[in-house]
Amino acid sequence: MDAGLKREIEAKVSAGERLSRADGEALYASDDLVWLGGLAHEVRTRKNGDKTFFNVNRHLNLTNVCSASCAYCSFQRKPGESDAYTMRIEEAVRLAKEMEPAGITELHIVNGLHPTLPWRYYPRSLRELGKALPGVALKAFTATEIHWFEKISGLSADEILDELIDAGLESLTGGGAEIFDWEVRQKIVGHETHWEDWSRIHRLAHAKGLRTPCTMLYGHVEDPRHRVDHVLRLRELQDSTGGFTVFIPLRFQHDAAGDPRNRLMNQPMATGAEALKTFAVSRLLFDNVDHIKCFWVMHGLTTAQLALNFGADDLDGSVVEYKITHDADRFGTPHTMTREDLLAIIRDAGFRPVERDTRYREIRVYDGPDPARRDVPTSIDA
Template identity: 80%
Template sequence: MDAGLKRELEAKVYAGERLSREDGVALYETDDLAWLGGLAHHVRTKKNGDVVHFNVNRHLNMTNVCSASCAYCSFQRKPGEKDAYTMRIEEAVRLAKAMENDQLTELHIVNGLHPTLPWRYYPRSLRELKKALPDVALKCFTATEIHWFEKISGLSASEILDELIDAGLESLTGGGAEIFDWEVRQHIVDHDTHWEDWSRIHRLAHSKGLKTPATMLYGHIEEPRHRVDHVLRLRELQDETGGFQVFIPLRYQHDFHDSKDGIIRNRLQARTTMATGADMIKTFAVSRLLFDNVPHVKVFWVMHGLDGAQLMLNHGADDMDGSVVEYKITHDADGFGTPNKLSREDLLELIRDAGFRPVERNTRYETIREYDGPVADRRESPQLMRF
């Protein structure tokens, strides 16, 4: 990138002007990560100050049985396969209640597209979970799952969302987005929920008063232009509805370790690696700069490693997803040795160590509790960062 273009882009960012598609592609092409990170950090600080948000949540995957076989996915199992499981609702309630003493505020539920489970299983699950944990927000189901529920129930997405909201649903999850551009999507996704239905369902959720996250799976076979296109589609939808609270870049997980049965389900494995640290920085920074109308950018530490997550907090992210517990969808594929769970104290230490002030939030991004900021001399000596 030449000096003139850098000055032009920097001027637009500091003036608060909306960046274009061409601007986004140009930003990905720069090798000046300090400059790019500085711009993203400026925007992140202008929107959120020195705060890093977090919550105390539990990820719960009630079934890994799935009718789809997406190319990147090692989570899914077919009926009868080894390690295939479907929880009884009572089991899901037991697992959720196990964190009750940790002052859990959110359950995050995503499942496979089970070919035979009846539609009624899902609202009944939410009702029982809400009965057991009335003060815990239910953040459940991707747009892909809602589209699947349309097929198995014969109901419209509007009717499905109304019943789920009545059962306690407070937010959809952001999954199923992957990469929207068909040039890439046709090679990675094995279901028929694409941009048209994904956006339709989130638009409908927003119209019913739900606030939702949006995601992007990056670092596989896509190119930077596909990432820019993905973000701009979401930015346009946000202009229309205002319903997205947070954007979450999800780092594609190359399977360093095969699943227990030895079957390689990730069909991208032979021709992919993983996003480098530099690519992570570019993705978070450019996303923060393009998303002028979404308040938060979240780093999911399970997919980026603990050190990588801390670094992203200095390159556009202001939110670090939570205590997690047993994130089955990608955890077995990572190469970081990340734990299954971080406690509230672990998260406070990570956030302070990165130089920020922790704020515990709920699903609606309302403040639950503010904490003291970092110790002033914590980073007097250089700290090792690993990717």
């Protein structure tokens, strides 16, 4: 990138002016990570100061049986496979109750597109889980699942969302987005939910008062221009609805175990530098969403800490057994982090931890790092 364009982009960022598609592509073409990180950190600090958000959550996958066969997925199983499972609602409630002592504030539920489970299973599951965990936000179902529910129920997404909200749904999840560009999407996605339906469903959810995350799966067969296009589509939708709370770049995980379900298992993963660049450019382009999350499970703890200086201001939560990634990941990422672990990691990176709820309302602001420690080199956990 020539010096003139650098100065032009710097001036836009400093003035809070919206960056263009051409700006986004130019940013991806730059390998000046220090410069990119500095720009993104300027925006991150303007929006959130030294705060880094997290929540105490758990993930629950009711079934891994799925009618889709997405090229990147090692989680899905077909009916009859030995490790396919579908929980009875009573089993899901029992597992949820086991999570209660951790003081969770959010239960995150994502599933396969089960070919024979009846639609009524899903709102009933929410109702029973809500009874079991009063006060815990139910963040459940991707737009892809809502689209699937339309198919199996004959109801519209409007009716489905109304029933799920009545059953206790507080937020959709952001999954199913992957990369919206059709050139890429047709190579990686094995279901029928594409940009038109994904955006339609989130628009409906926002109109009903739900606030949702949005995501992008990067580092597989896409080019940087596809990432820019993806973010700009979401930015335009956010201009219209204002309903996105956070943007989450998700790093594609190839399958080190060689599971043939993951047809991209030999595709190299994005490097740490590419991950940091993706966070920085996302922060700079997505000017109308307050938060950028680094999901530590998919990036590792070292990259997650560094991402906090490249535009990210959220590390997700305590998680516990995120099967969708861990069915592919063999790189030693832990299954869980305690509240104390998250506090230590955030402080070690030089930020002030803030525990939040699903809508990013602050539950507790913690003390920041000891200023004296910044003068002493400290190790970053791998």
